[in-house]
Amino acid sequence: MLELKRLSVDDGLDIYTMLQEIPAEENGLINKANGLTFDEYKEWLIVKQRDSEQEGIVDGWKVPSTTFWLYADGIPVxxxxxxxxxxxxxRKAGGNIGYGIAPAFRGKGYGKELLRLLxxxxxxxxxxxxxxxxxxxxIASQAVAIAxxxxxxxxxDERVFIWIDTKK
Ligand SMILES: CC(C)(COP(=O)(O)OP(=O)(O)OC[C@H]1O[C@@H](n2cnc3c(N)ncnc32)[C@H](O)[C@@H]1OP(=O)(O)O)[C@@H](O)C(=O)NCCC(=O)NCCS
Structure with missing residues (x-):
């Protein structure tokens, strides 16, 4: 069973462990929790929660953003x-949605399902x-978006821009 859960300041070791398995940067996807101690990760959760509740643009560039975890049969993937x-x-780089699957769980269709739920x-x-x-x-991410x-x-020369109508 696949389930999306919103980031919470109460998230624990299972999410921490997954985030250590996802690189700090891969194909432009940033994972700032990679390399943090568990205590630092708990602080980071508070910052991310604030990012979600923020209204308007902060520091001239930062827009509100909400983070979600994908669970497969109770395990974060x-x-x-x-x-x-x-x-x-x-609009030039970044877009609305970013996503990543932990390396051990790739190629099983989770990327497509994750984007569908997002x-x-x-x-x-x-x-x-x-x-x-x-x-x-x-190529894998483009396939996820096209699907x-x-x-x-x-x-x-660098990027493909893909728009998705959420109402279809
Ligand atoms: C992109 C990513 C999320 C895909 O997750 P995934 O769970 O492996 O994807 P899926 O299993 O749902 O596969 C989706 C499609 O990609 C294809 N695919 C998967 N891995 C592939 C690879 N290494 N090379 C080529 N195609 C690949 C699958 O065959 C499938 O295509 P299909 O629809 O034609 O069958 C994952 O590779 C990832 O986390 N990458 C690093 C972070 C990243 O690039 N994020 C996106 C930033 S825009």
Whole structure:
């Protein structure tokens, strides 16, 4: 059974352990919890919770964003985050949604399901159209977005821009 849970300041060791298995940076996906001590991770959860509750833009660039964990049969296997709206900079790189599956669980269809569930959350937040920007050589992520109804609208030397209508 697959389930999406919103980040909570009460998250514990299972999430911490998963986040140590996902690289700090991979294909532009940032995991700031990688390499933290458990106590630092608990502090980081508080910051992420605040990121979700923030209203408007902070420090000139930071938009509100909500993080979710994907559980498969009770085990955390990945994470994703939804930015509540876009700035001009995020339209060029970053987009609305980022996602990652822990290496040991890749290739099992979890990436596709994770994005499907995140799109549902985005829809619930009132986001009608979601942008995902993906590096050209990240074929797996492009497949995940296309499988979720994504339409490629632009290609640069670096990235593919894919929009997904959450109402379809
Ligand atoms: C991208 C990512 C989330 C995909 O997760 P996953 O669970 O392996 O994906 P799925 O099992 O749902 O597979 C999705 C599709 O990608 C394909 N795929 C998976 N791994 C692949 C690989 N290494 N090379 C090529 N295609 C691959 C699958 O065959 C499937 O395609 P299909 O729909 O044609 O069958 C995962 O590889 C990941 O976390 N990567 C690092 C972080 C990242 O790149 N995030 C996205 C940033 S935009």
């Amino acid at each position: 990945g994470f994703g985050s939804v930015r509540h709206f876009l700035t001009e900079a995020l 799109l549902n959350e985005a829809k619930g937040m009132g986001i009608d159209k979601v942008l995902v920007t993906i590096l050209l050589d990240n 979720n109804g994504g339409v490629v609208t632009e290609r640069t």
